[in-house]
Amino acid sequence: MTSSTSSSRFRVSSAVFNLLDPIPFGFFVATLIFDVIYASNANVMWAKSASWLVSMGLLFAIIPQLINLAWVWFSKRRVRTRGAAINFWLNVIGIVAALINAFVHSRDAYAVIPDAVWLSVVTVVAMGIGRIILAGEIVTFKESGHGKV
Template sequence: MKAVPDSSGFSLASAIFNLLDPIPFGFFVATLIFDVIYANSANVLWLKCASWLVSIGLVFAIVPQLINLYGVWFNKRRIRTRGEAINFWLNVIGIVAALVNAFVHSRDAYATIPDALWLSAVTVIAMGLGRIILAGRNVTYKELNNGQA
């Protein structure tokens, strides 16, 4: 078997999605790291930085998720794969967990742990699983007969 890239053509929406989709995930991973540091050090600076990171990550998550919503559920010109639908719902779970996490981070510093820590973990795990599922959709496998496609 040989890996052949999917030739689905260029679209501006997919280019914007591919450009902006990793940004919120990076902010949410940083939020998780800062929550772990705060849980171990009790230095309020780490928690305040984590609250900013989760808020900025939510702002950057809006556009890619709207593009994903259209591409997965409303675009009639392309076939929706099961992996894309699972990725969409995992991203929704991650964004909802991040939104609740932003509200938890608005509490007093000493009242946030352990809630902020496990909400950050749920966000990163859900979005990470979605990214892993999406990574498999870009490659299709074709059987080669005598070296010819």
């Protein structure tokens, strides 16, 4: 029984990607919720908390997207699927919107709304659609392989 190093590398990177990929999405959803709450009651605490959440989401988005970049564009052994490429670009759009949102949140709290809300919506929608496409692709792959991964 032999084991190839390339497949174990993909297993480790897959495990790290699957572990870390949902974390920034959760931070960005929480940012959207906090921005909507701040827009409705104007309590500065919600805007400051949202700025921390978007910053933490950006920090946690780095590693999974670098792995995704390597899988989709630089890997010679892995098959690039259309869904993985669409997920990659939707995540890039979401991260760019989140980065702009972090700069918006660096303003005075009263100058954050409405820009922060629509940037949070763009981030969550783009990353959410990417996750849905990727999940549908994984299910299709498993169904076509009769449960073999």
